[in-house]
Amino acid sequence: MQHGKFGTAINCMDGRVQEPTIKWLKQKYDFDYIDTITEPGPDKMLSQGRPEQVESIKSRVFISVNKHGSDTIFMAAHYDCAGDPVSKEEHLKQLRECLKIIRSWNLPVKNIIGAWIDESWTVEVIE
Ligand SMILES: [Zn+2]
Numbered sequence: 161m162q163h164g165k166f167g168t169a170i171n172c173m174d175g176r177v178q179e180p181t182i183k184w185l186k187q188k189y190d191f192d193y194i195d196t197i198t199e200p201g202p203d204k205m206l207s208q209g210r211p212e213q214v215e216s217i218k219s220r221v222f223i224s225v226n227k228h229g230s231d232t233i234f235m236a237a238h239y240d241c242a243g244d245p246v247s248k249e250e251h252l253k254q255l256r257e258c259l260k261i262i263r264s265w266n267l268p269v270k271n272i273i274g275a276w277i278d279e280s281w282t283v284e285v286i287e
Contacts, residue, residue, distance in 0.1 A: 164192030166228035168221055170206065170235045170258075173198040177238050177277050184283040185234055189271075194234075195224035200243025203235070207257035218265060231270045233262055238277035252276065252286060259287055 167185050171177055182194045197220045199205045205213050224230045235258050237244075237251035244251065259274045274287040 165190065166224065166230040167191040167194050167232040167234060168224040168230040169194050169196045170202050170217060170221065170233065170262075171196055171198055172202055172236070172238055172241055172243060173200050174238065174241065174243075176281055177236060180277060180281045180283055181234065181236060185232070189232055191232075193228075195220075195228060195230060197221060197224070201241050202243075203237040203251055203254040203258050204244040204246075206235075206261060207254040214261070221262070221265070221267070225267050225269060231268075232273065233267065233269055233271070234273045234275065235259060235262060236275045236277050236283070239279045248276070255286060 167189055169181050171181055185191055185194050197217055206217055237255045255274045259272060262272050273285060276284045276286050278284060
């Protein structure tokens with residue numbers, strides 16, 4: 161059984177975004193642990209990736225929700241993303257598409273959050 165309160169983050173593999181994300185989520189939602197699913201440019205991978213890439217992200221989110229009881233899915237896009245080098249506007253478009261996809265999974269969670277992590281590594285909630 162899980163001990164403690166878990167949240168789930170779908171984030172870039174970029175080392176610059178991990179700590180700001182974990183800190184922000186712990187402060188905002190009082191989590192003990194954040195399960196982190198990382199990809200290079202996850203917003204592009206989830207919104208435009210091959211079916212098996214989408215399935216891979218989905219299956220890891222399901223483990224976090226079903227085995228750890230996470231009630232919050234946090235999905236981020238970020239500034240200067242090497243895995244998805246597009247404009248902020250394009251990132252936000254992809255991010256919104258990702259949120260639609262995550263909602264379509266019908267997970268038993270309370271929160272699905274989309275965020276932008278900016279050039280000073282600050283988390284900004286988009287949706
Ligand atoms: Zn990135």
